[in-house]
Amino acid sequence: MTKALSLYELNSLVADVINTTMARSYWVEAELSEARENRGHCYMELIEKNQGSNVPVARASAKCWSNVWSVIMPYFMRVTGQQIHAGMKVMLQVHAQFHPQYGFSWIVDDINPEFTMGDMIRKRQEIIRQLKAEGVFELQKELCLPMFCQRIAVISSETAAGYGDFSNQLETNEYGLWFHVELFSAVMQGDRVEQSIIEALNMINSREDEFDCVVIIRGGGATADLSGFDTLALAENVANFPLPIITGIGHERDESVLDMVSFLCVKTPTAAAAYLIDQLATTLMRVENAQTAIIEGVRRKLEVEQMRIRHIGTHIPVLFSVVRTKQEARLDGLSQRLVGRMTESLSQSQFYLNTLRQRMLPAVQRHLSDESHKLDMLEQRARLLDPSLLLKRGYSITLYNGKTVRSAEELKEGALITTRFETGEIESKVERLKKMS
Structure with missing residues (x-):
């Protein structure tokens, strides 16, 4: 039966191979997808992207121990002006390490800041080129500060x-x-x-x-x-x-x-x-200078005008005498012309009034004669209509409430009526009304 290796034994064999075959350091270019510090150590995730699709084609982890990191990081920052961060392209000097317990990682020995500077400059130049192509690079310079x-x-x-x-x-x-x-x-x-x-x-x-x-x-x-x-x-x-x-x-x-x-x-x-x-x-200085210039200009203008007024003042008495003589002569002429015009106008108006009077007198006399005749006729008619003439002929007039009664229908039973004769009048009370058939 074949004896199996333990995982630790297998990892130890890999560690021996790596330590034997990859003992030296390598310079590698990569992009940081992550960079973080912990207890003075720096842990990085490295990627390489496909230029056409921007898709990662390689990944690796790297570590920089505190004794190295404390030396290379300040120098990197002095040169580049930046801390390392995700998205930054870096050139690292690394050596391989395979630990039976923790696995494989690249150990960072150094960082080349000039490479990062070059990449930053390339990016900056590309941004500037694109801004100029868009025609916006100098737009802010064309503005004016109020x-x-x-x-x-x-x-x-x-x-x-x-x-x-x-x-x-x-x-x-x-x-x-x-x-x-x-x-x-x-x-x-x-x-x-x-x-x-x-x-x-x-x-x-x-x-x-x-x-x-x-x-x-x-x-x-x-x-x-x-x-x-x-x-x-x-x-x-x-x-x-x-x-x-x-x-x-x-x-x-x-x-x-x-x-x-x-x-x-x-x-x-x-x-x-x-x-x-x-x-x-x-701006304040310009305003104050303008204010001073305005005040000075007004002062000079006032001085010139004062001199002109004084000069004119010395000529006023003579000018006034000449003007007064001319105006008095002009007023005399106007007065004479006015009197002549008024006299002529009054004479014409008097003649016109006399002519109107001569024309109107016969017409007025005829009108007065006609009106006098009309009054005589009206007087005769008024005499004929005098109610007292009817009373003298034996007629009487019946009054109810001061008004002449022309019909029995105007009266009511019990109404008090007054009957007027040529001499005297009587009052009576209506007992019964009789309708005429």
Whole structure:
């Protein structure tokens, strides 16, 4: 019967083979899919992607022990300005290790920062090329910062020291200038930089009319983890933004793509604050100079006008005498013409009235004669209709409630009636009414 090996024995055989056949170190190029530190050690997951499909074609785990990591990582950060992170391409010097208990892994002996720098530069150049091809690389440079740039939208971490320095410098500026600063909090380090800043830009864009410019500041701490500012999506958002964007993300090594496409790039948040203060101070100086020029211009104009008035004042008596003589002569002429016109008008009106009187007199006399004749006729008719003549002939008049009774139907039984004669009148009471058939 064949005797089987234990797993430990098998792994020990593999370890011996690897230690014998792969004793030396190898330089390998790979992309980090994960990188994390734990108790001073660094644990990495390495992948290689197919260029056509971007699908991983190889995977491996790597470890860098603390004694090596504490030496190579500071140097890597000084050269590249970044910590290692997922998505970064690296060149590692590794040797194989197969442990019977823990299995196989690559042990990192060194990292080549120049390789990573080259990859970063290639990526940056590709982003710049694409931005220029889209025609947006210089768009921010074509904007103008408002003369009274006081309403500032700030994109930064709320707890960042750089944001505090920026706000404090604006508030305590030596000119006593007023600035309104509103913070749009964002993640300024790590994998979420791009997404977080774009979200903040979108919020500011929805309130575009409330701000004069945008300041993106980081500042404080190390200059590592700046890869988030070298992305195409973030650069496109900044390049196409309608307000001027000033960047002060606090690194001295070189410019990020974000710095290149912004309206203005300064090195630190305090430099951004100083720039805004200088801009507004320049505007204040221009306003004060204009105010001085206006006051001086008005003063000179008043002096000239005062001299002109004094000059005119010396000529007023002579001019007034000449004017008065001319006006008096003119008034005399007008008075004579007015009297003549009035006399002529009165004469014509008198003649017209006399003519009307001569024409109207015969007509008035005829009209009065006709009307007198009409009155005589009316008087005769009125005499004939006088009720007293009827009474003298033996007729009587019956009255009820002061009105003449013309029909028995106007009376009721018991009504008091008055009968008037030529001489005197009597009152009687209706006892019975008799209807005529």
